[in-house]
Amino acid sequence: MLKPMPALSSALADRFAKVRGLSLALAAPLSDADATGQSMPDASPTKWHLAHTTWFFETFILRDYLPGYVLHDERFPFLFNSYYEAEGRRHARDRRGMVTRPTLDEVRGYRAAVDAALLRALPGLPVAAHELVALGCHHEEQHQELLITDMLHLFGENPIEPAIWPPARKVPVAMPGPVGWIEHAGGIVGIGHDGDTERADFAFDCEGPRHDTLLLPHAIADRTVTNGEWAAFIADGGYREARHWLADGWAWVKAEAIAAPLYWEERDDGWTRFGLDGRRAIDPAAPVTHVSFFEADAYASWAGVRLPTEFEWETAAAGYDPAGGNQLDEAGPVEPRPAVAAPAFFGDVWQWTGSAYRPYPGFRAAEGAVGEYNGKFMSGQFVLRGGSCATPRGHARASYRNFFYPHQRWQFTGVRLAKDL
Structure with missing residues (x-):
């Protein structure tokens, strides 16, 4: 392990x-x-x-x-x-x-x-x-x-919504253009950490064993969904109509009165969000965050596409620097940054996939207490990839598998789309 x-x-x-x-x-x-x-x-x-x-x-x-x-x-x-x-x-x-x-x-x-x-x-x-x-x-x-x-x-949850860090200084960035699509012809690909004992890198046990899997022809978005795009989903009745939601997701929306991402609040001058730098207007160019798997899946349905599988995501991300992007370097302001034109797979927000968190073929948990670290949680959860603005830089890699239950959204979780070709 x-x-x-x-x-x-x-x-x-x-x-x-x-x-x-x-x-x-x-x-x-x-x-x-x-x-x-x-x-x-x-x-x-x-x-x-x-x-x-x-x-x-x-x-x-x-x-x-x-x-x-x-x-x-x-x-x-x-x-x-x-x-x-x-x-x-x-x-x-x-x-x-x-x-x-x-x-x-x-x-x-x-x-x-x-x-x-x-x-x-x-x-x-x-x-x-x-x-x-x-x-x-x-x-x-x-x-x-x-x-x-x-x-x-x-x-x-504090009524006065205190700020513990000053706002991050940001250079104004224009809204990104339409999503670009990175196409893949499909075929057999290797997935997971290779377990190379000659290398000095680290992997958790759930990232292996490395194995082959079949990808069908598909395309994956070159960026994540933005706040501005999510606001359009809300305005189009995204949280008011059941047709784009999984049954469990719609039940969750109704039971919890969900109407927007976590920490969003609509005020007279538009949508705002709460962060550790206080409550501020949402940045329409920044990646949407604090959304559940249920919300991510509903948005993808509304957009006429789907969420990527974790294997599609890993294959596309393999050529990018896992230590790049907006990740945590030191204590201070933590917030997703506006999207940029170049494709990016790491940082800003964890990206929900459509893949259940289950063991890879040949997985065996280690003996003893340390063997409880990952394996026993491989039930009822979905895989996220890519790291976030709160992930310490150098912690993530293409094979890294994060996982949460489909209703959870207090992490910096966002959405990258995919489609069949």
Whole structure:
């Protein structure tokens, strides 16, 4: 499951320190109350994210590879285990906001203690432990994106809609022209991470094994759907008519009174959106975001096309730089940027595909608790590709498979279209 990283522990130590530092920087503007609040069961408090990622390193590296290691606090495994059944009992996910103690400062102290112990031990740890440290860094990067989107949801539920970051400076960009189509003649293509043990890159277990699949002739859009295009969908009755919706999606629209993307609100002067820089007018040229799979599928139907399969997306994206585009580099304003003329597949918004999140042929989960990381979630969810403005740069790749339930939309999720030829 795990891929080897650079042999020098100093390189891994530098990466570890950089990842851990970014998490603290993201949380820096928050009060203890901000970091404790939980706005819904799908979201977790910032304080929990900071502690859980620390528990991961303490548990799977320090506890398991350092004989005689004493836990920083014997209560923390119960509080900060997420879903690892092999690690025993844990606090209920939907009650994480009730953990008012330890304080945010105590969690920072926990992080500092574990970081110091791990960095001291790293040069003497075996290769297997180095691989787990690498996994832990990628795991923490996933939680950095969750931390941002969970903060956004929390502040979006606050009646005064506070801003914690200043607005991003943007050079005005004109509305993009009509969608261009990248055609593919079809045929047998290789999908998934190749597992090349001679390379130093990383992949999660769900990205392999690499295998062949058949693509039929198709075309995929050269950009994602914009806010302006989504506003036209709304104006044309997109949320008022059932004909473009899956049955489960239409039931969700009616039950939840869904009428626009999450954080959108119509005011006298037009559509606005809430972000971590406060409430502002939507940018019609920017990619639409915070839409569910149900909404993405309905929009595609309204547009007379469909969502791409994850295999079509990966094949088209393989020639593009996964570290390019608008992704997270440091703590600060996070927002999709206006679309540009050149085709782009990475950054700004995760893109829903029409593919169910299921294992690839030959997939086997690893033994032990780490094997629970991905495999047991391969039910009832859909795959997203491409990374977002909240994805740490360098975290994504063409084979990367993100996944969420079809109604979820608090992440930076958007839409790229496809069609049959």
